Amino acid sequence: MNKTFKLYGIIFIIVMAVLAVLELNRTEVTDWRKNFDLTKKTPFGLFVFNKEVNKLLQNEVTKTDLSPYNFYKNSQKKPHNILLIQSKIDAESWNKILRSVYSGSDALVISEDFPPSLADSLGFTPANVSLRTENTLKLTDEKLKTDSLILDKLPGGQGFYSVQKSHGILGKAVLDGGKVNFIKIKYGKGHFYLHSEPLFLTNYYLLKPGNQKYAQDVFSYLPARETVWFSGANKPTAESPSPLRFILSKPALKYAWWLFLGGLLLFAIFNAKRKQRIVPIIEPLKNKSVEFVKSIGNLYLQEGDFHDMMEKKAQFFLHRVRMDLMIDTQHLDEKFAHLLHLKTGTDLKEINDAIDLIKRGQDPYASVIKDDLVRMNTLLDKILK
Structure with a gap:
């Protein structure tokens, strides 16, 4: 074993030891992204809500991965409740929802963003985003005023202004001067309930004592009947077909994999530099x-x-x-x-x-x-x- 190979071996062992120490001392980093994922236990996932939604709505919840357009295209349902949470859906799907609500359904839409076409159809204007780092949500009903919820982590700060007199104001953000964030709009035979702060349904807030009551109050506006939850937008994307998906899904295995590839690359580079191209043997001319x-x-x-x-x-x-x-x-x-x-x-x-x-x-x-x-x-x- 030559000295160069020993040196490479010592360097490799030192690097592995340093990485092992760093991995043992590594603190878990909290993912504060607003993913609204049904399977995520991160602060702003919907794992807890997904487990408790049947209790909130008296076990009459139908979850579907279909878009509203495909769901209503092949079936004519009797009046029911519609639930959308931070969903990005197409214009045709919104048209299907509008028709269903017009026929007598009720839709609870909880989202930071509402499409301009929906705002035009229902006659409301979204408010500007607040830059506050915390806020307090309260309902306007006298019976529910005591059930407030404090947002102390990344509030969205959205709301509504230019609300028409025919619209019912159901909730406000107290620290924003009473900005309206929960409204009721009659549309045909049914109603739209629009809430601009979906964070109150996330794991971080539902697990705080007392916050479950605020969520119950919001859902209490829906009548007791079947609720169709279009949960496809809140589910994770399809699992990668890659055979490395398990390795790349685990931080420790992922680091080891990239370290292995890096070491292999370095070995190939240094090995190629050390080896000379084979020189063909040329027989000398014989003396005749x-x-x-x-x-x-x-x-x-x-x-x-x-x-x-x-x-x-x-x-x-x-x-x-x-x-x-x-x-x-x-x-x-x-x-x-x-x-x-x-x-x-x-x-x-x-x-x-x-x-x-x-x-x-x-x-x-x-x-x-x-x-x-x-x-x-x-x-x-x-x-x-």
């Missing part, structure tokens, strides 16, 4: 000179032309004497033999024997045999060793 010489030699031996071989050997020897020893080879006389003896240190007798063999190789009419070629080759190699 020796093989060529052997081939030529074998050719001459097969032909048996010893005279020609002695001539070429003599030419090669004299060429080297001229180039390496700087001796003139034009005349192979005693002076040449003496200079060759001085520069090579070879015995003078052997030099004279070699000169005699060279002359015989240069004479085209001289008779030579194989032993002459061997003797000549031995002497010349000895002189230039």
Whole structure:
């Protein structure tokens, strides 16, 4: 195991230890988003209300995920109650609700926002948002005035103004100068009940002692009959089909997953930098000179032309004497033999024997045999060793 790998291992262990300590000391962060989700136990979810709604409405609640348009398209229901909580529905669905209320149904709409088309149809104008950090909700009925609810966390601050005389004012926000936030509007044979502060139905406020009474008072305006709650907008979106949905839904597993992917990426980067691309093995060119010489030699031996071989050997020897020893080879006389003896240190007798063999190789009419070629080759190699 090399030092670099040990270093990476130590760094990885340290990072894992730090993350483990941070995870153990991590405090749970409260989600204060206004999600109005039926399954969420966060402060502004509707989990508690979803469990208690049947008690509030005498066990006559029908919850549906269908939009009002699809719900009323295939069925003609007798007059009933309609419940909408912070719902975003389309214009055609609102038209279906208006027709149902006109025929004798009652609709309780609890939302911070109302569509302009509904405001035009019912003749009310939403008020501007208040910037107060807390408020108190009270009902105007003399019998219900004592059942108030204090909003101390993120009140919406919505309401109504320019309320027509024919509209009934059912509730107000006290600290906003009595801003109207709960009204009753007659529409055909039925009524619309509009409440602009849905927070009073969330987990945070329903679990506070005494606040349940305010919620009961609001729902008491609905007659005792079947209530259709269009709860599709308050349900979570469809579960992700991803096989990682369980891992990503748990904070600890999610952090471990991203850490694993990050570590894998770093390993790939560093590993790629350390490894060199494979260099192909290129065989060096073979020296064919020796093989060529052997081939030529074998050719001459097969032909048996010893005279020609002695001539070429003599030419090669004299060429080297001229180039390496700087001796003139034009005349192979005693002076040449003496200079060759001085520069090579070879015995003078052997030099004279070699000169005699060279002359015989240069004479085209001289008779030579194989032993002459061997003797000549031995002497010349000895002189230039």
